[in-house]
Amino acid sequence: MKKKNFYIALFCLSLFSLSVSAQNRTYDGPNKMNTWSITGYGGITKFFGDIKEYDFKLGEKEKLTGAWGISINKQLSPIFGIQLTGFNGSLAGSKMGVTGVDPRFPDVINTYDVYFKSPSFVQATIDGTVNLNRLLFGHNKLRHWKIDAHAGAGIMYFHTDLYDMRTDALLLKTNTAGSSKTAGTWERNGSTYTREWVVPAGLAIHYELSPRFDIGIDFTYNHVMTEKLDLTVGDMTNYASQHGIWGFVKGDSKQDRWGSAMIALTYKLGKNAVKSKNGKYDAGSGRYHLRWADPKSLIPVPYNPTMNDADSIAKANMPKAVDPRLYTDSDGDSVADLFDKEPNTPPGSVVSGGGVAMDLDKIIRDAIKNNLPKDECESLFSNIEFDTDKAIIRDASKETLSKVVELLNMRTNCRIVLVGHTDARASDSYNVALSRRRVDAAKRFLIRAGLAEPSRILVEYFGEYRPIAENTTVEGLQSNRRVEIKILPQNTLRSTYPAGFRP
The missing domain is CATH 3.30.1330.60 (OmpA-like domain)
Structure with a gap:
């Protein structure tokens, strides 16, 4: 099995196991709860691959890139959930001062300064979520905070152009005649988009504003199952050799990655939405959302007094001792x-x-x-x-x-x-x-x-x-x-x- 296919199978198996575990722990008590929500995202993106100068600041010829997205979320239990997420955004990167020898002129040492743009990529993934603060600290601490670790698998469609930094001349572009050997393509806005698998993993921190709205931030690191998102396979000293990158042969560089930092606003669906007050729950006041409430707290604990309890009540309220019978x-x-x-x-x-x-x-x-x-x-x-x-x-x-x-x-x-x-x-x-x-x-x-x-x-x-x-x-x-x-x-x-x- 190819290493790429192994990674895909591993993450799909992990996602399936997470979903099964979550379903087994789903609470099915007598009080109905809301479980669906929709989240909107907006923020900045950053490319991590061959064509980048710095990890956390912009290089030459780079502009700030960003993305927006939306997810449909299903909470399976207070700890586990699953979400379908879609993103539309852009990526860019640049690299200066790479020297090498052109095989046509072996006596001449050249310097290659390049930058790339992926102006509009589309990504869709299915992620499993784990509420870490509920899992580690229980339901009585950080009641209105939700810290989720999430991971999954999905698909990414991208279109990339590579330019000479000194002349702005177009060196390479994706989806040329040779790109038919890639995993698949898609037509959008007059351009052909290349399809690749992607594996996201990240951390989201949310705060419960009201019975309907949550606000938070989401950090995600996306591992793309290709080294060709930036149109480079490792040999940056001779771009004449890059014209064969659309074959199945792997190059010398690592697979590409991109990250994002986004603001997230969640709208919780369902009827008669309410939120807890100081950790107090009243099942008769409405429906709590499974993202935030402990379902067992909605069921009153039956009062079964012990003999000591009964004796204390009798002494406090009656002048004479109550017959224990x-x-x-x-x-x-x-x-x-x-x-x-x-x-x-x-x-x-x-x-x-x-x-x-x-x-x-x-x-x-x-x-x-x-x-x-x-x-x-x-x-x-x-x-x-x-x-x-x-x-x-x-x-x-x-x-x-x-x-x-x-x-x-x-x-x-x-x-x-x-x-x-x-x-x-x-x-x-x-x-x-x-x-x-x-x-x-x-x-x-x-x-x-x-x-x-x-x-x-x-x-x-x-x-x-x-x-x-x-x-x-x-x-x-x-x-x-x-x-x-x-x-x-x-x-x-x-x-x-x-x-x-x-x-």
Whole structure:
């Protein structure tokens, strides 16, 4: 494989790996975020190759060159992104005092002073970006600064003219009859442009001005896969030999490079754009952009007080010590021990609001026997449990759900709330989805079992956020894999989601 093709393959493979890694780390939480943006660029350019006198100042016959461009950016995660970038600009360079011998006159020593112009090149690349300050310092430092390293691969079309510095005579130009042996050409503005591969790498520093605009600077170093951008292949002592540069044979010089320093202005696309204030996020105020926000900060941390927390709150707000049974539920029936009239009910029991185990069969028989009004509802609480990573109703749970259907069909002014939960052995987003599948399975069973008016079913799901036991034991994990059943009057129903949570 040629060295040129090896470089191209290496950079394409790096770009692909970066894109795959970024996709694997893309956040897919419950809060929507804006991810697209457009950036405009404008600044100066500098050529680095054979025909240059200085690295960081202008040589003889050189004028300041520049470029402008635009990029379409997709943020895949707070750290990784990808962008499609296009540039239109110019390059120039000059070289003085190169001496050599013309083969036609071997006794005469000549001095060659030359300069070149590439008045309008076009370049398009695909780049992967890495947010270095997020990667190295996290999300709490430099919140409104974004330092991106970027690299990629693309294509460049150029047209170059080479002149004698003393007489301004045209010595060489690209795209002559011999240039048909190059990689490819393109017609633009009456000129034929030569095509070559280019590999850019650079650093961009951005500051978040507002919810819509960012401003910054971008430094990029472009490695062009040719030594002929300045129409020189190394032998500057005899330009008669340069007329064969359009073949595939490599010359004596290194491949050409050019750099740029540009001002960048970014417009962030998306709906209801907002920005964080002092590191504070409110998912209900609008959509944050993934360029700047940590998605996990949009999800409120559920408050699970420890006994020490509960004791501190009691001492600060009550004259008397709070009974610790208010914060415990020994039998896991969703009724605190302080109010639980039967604190040792068997697992899976259907209980009343006072924690008393109830016989659904007896309630239904009494309702038929005594012809109770249909607008009276019992406050029933029960849990049905699931196997690991499953959303399949067990046979024992099917019997409980069938009895619930009988009761609800007798009392038409009652509604049922199904609340899904999981243990903690997966990602947050996966557990939320699993708890939703579990309540959906219970809902489907109730409907298929003959529940009148399926609209009376309300479902909620919280993933791993509301455990009733420790996730460190087999028994605790099993208790947390559950769907809670609550039968309540219609006027007592309300959402139990934490603030800002939307399943």
